[in-house]
Amino acid sequence: MNQKKRYIYADNAATSPLSHKAYEAMVPFLVDEFGNASQPYAFARKPKKALQEARAMIADSIGALPEEIFFTSCGTESNNWVIQGAFQQGLHVVTSAIEHHSILRPCTLGDTTIVPVNNDGIVLRDEFCKALEKDERGLVSFMFANNEIGTIEPVGELADVAHHNGWLFHTDAVQAVGHTAINVHEIGVDMLSSSAHKFNGPKGIGFLYKRRGLEWPSLLLGGSQESGHRAGTENVALIVGMAVALQENIDSLQENIIHIQDLEEQLLHGLEKKDIAFHRNGSPNHIVGNISLSFPDEDGEAILHKMDLMGINVSTGSACDSKETQISHVLKAIHLKDKFAKGTIRVSLGRMNTVEDIDKIVSCMNKIIGKH
Numbered sequence: 001m002n003q004k005k006r007y008i009y010a011d012n013a014a015t016s017p018l019s020h021k022a023y024e025a026m027v028p029f030l031v032d033e034f035g036n037a038s039q040p041y042a043f044a045r046k047p048k049k050a051l052q053e054a055r056a057m058i059a060d061s062i063g064a065l066p067e068e069i070f071f072t073s074c075g076t077e078s079n080n081w082v083i084q085g086a087f088q089q090g091l092h093v094v095t096s097a098i099e100h101h102s103i104l105r106p107c108t109l110g111d112t113t114i115v116p117v118n119n120d121g122i123v124l125r126d127e128f129c130k131a132l133e134k135d136e137r138g139l140v141s142f143m144f145a146n147n148e149i150g151t152i153e154p155v156g157e158l159a160d161v162a163h164h165n166g167w168l169f170h171t172d173a174v175q176a177v178g179h180t181a182i183n184v185h186e187i188g189v190d191m192l193s194s195s196a197h198k199f200n201g202p203k204g205i206g207f208l209y210k211r212r213g214l215e216w217p218s219l220l221l222g223g224s225q226e227s228g229h230r231a232g233t234e235n236v237a238l239i240v241g242m243a244v245a246l247q248e249n250i251d252s253l254q255e256n257i258i259h260i261q262d263l264e265e266q267l268l269h270g271l272e273k274k275d276i277a278f279h280r281n282g283s284p285n286h287i288v289g290n291i292s293l294s295f296p297d298e299d300g301e302a303i304l305h306k307m308d309l310m311g312i313n314v315s316t317g318s319a320c321d322s323k324e325t326q327i328s329h330v331l332k333a334i335h336l337k338d339k340f341a342k343g344t345i346r347v348s349l350g351r352m353n354t355v356e357d358i359d360k361i362v363s364c365m366n367k368i369i370g371k372h
């Protein structure tokens with residue numbers, strides 16, 4: 001981060017700062033150890049070994065086997081691989097109304113049923129069961145945690161329902177991996193998507209967990225990398241950076257959660273103390289630090305820009321074009337009233353945020369929307 005211009009970064013759900021440890025681990029593979037990991041000669045030995053170690057570290061962090069981890073270029077690719085693979089096999093897809101666009105857009109390419117959610121963003125169980133009646137088997141894809149409001153879905157229970165009905169289950173865990181404990185066997189998912197830049201890893205790298213024995217058509221065709229399941233020369237540096245960043249986050253997971261939870265409470269109490277009216281979106285069970293706030297009769301886009309001018313980066317839940325404010329599909333799906341939806345911003349905190357950051361955020365919000 002640029003130390004000269006000290007700004008407060010509070011948009012960690014969009015992307016997160018790269019861990020220094022991860023950066024240092026990447027450098028040798030960007031500069032000296034640039035060999036192609038798939039080659040048989042001695043110069044490829046170090047990159048090959050690094051690839052194996054990274055795969056094992058990542059597998060271990062989610063309770064998987066190394067051979068169940070497939071490196072991809074990002075969460076979007078992992079999600080597209082899953083959804084497009086389902087359609088290629090003629091499978092019906094059931095998903096939720098609040099998924100990321102990297103699920104919802106590919107879902108427009110085939111037979112899909114979209115399940116609504118309640119006001120907290122939790123998938124409606126009855127509607128889900130009704131959707132499963134449409135076919136004897138298919139693929140269910142429900143996100144582990146929502147990017148806009150932080151809601152954590154009861155993924156284990158939803159996967160049980162899917163399996164009981166003979167359907168496969170995928171979860172988009174891009175917002176959850178590295179932020180909450182995940183064991184793929186305990187939750188019983190067949191596939192899981194993840195992306196490094198959401199857990200202090202580098203951008204442009206992610207992975208797909210695919211249960212051993214599950215046959216799934218490839219999205220990228222070409223060379224025989226990733227055991228013939230995902231073509232393309234492996235980006236060893238990014239893969240190593242992803243593994244080190246994930247390991248670092250998992251090693252201090254409880255510490256991080258407590259720290260971010262404290263900051264979250266500081267922010268909410270700070271706003272209450274200033275008598276600022278707000279509604280917090282999402283469910284009580286959420287990814288810590290993902291704080292979607294709706295300020296009645298305010299304009300989220302305007303708040304974002306004013307905060308930007310004050311040196312604070314947050315995100316909005318609605319986007320203004322020249323004619324009208326567009327409310328996001330997630331806020332629409334949770335039936336948030338327009339009066340609140342238009343004034344929504346998302347503050348997403350990470351382990352690198354501090355008490356001083358929160359003091360500044362509260363004080364700036366008070367200047368923008370408070371009674372001062």
Ligand code: PLP
Nearest residue numbers: 074075076100102147174175195
């Ligand atoms: N899924 C969710 C829930 C996300 O929040 C994002 C990114 O914002 C993605 C998928 C896409 O990940 P990537 O940016 O690595 O393509």
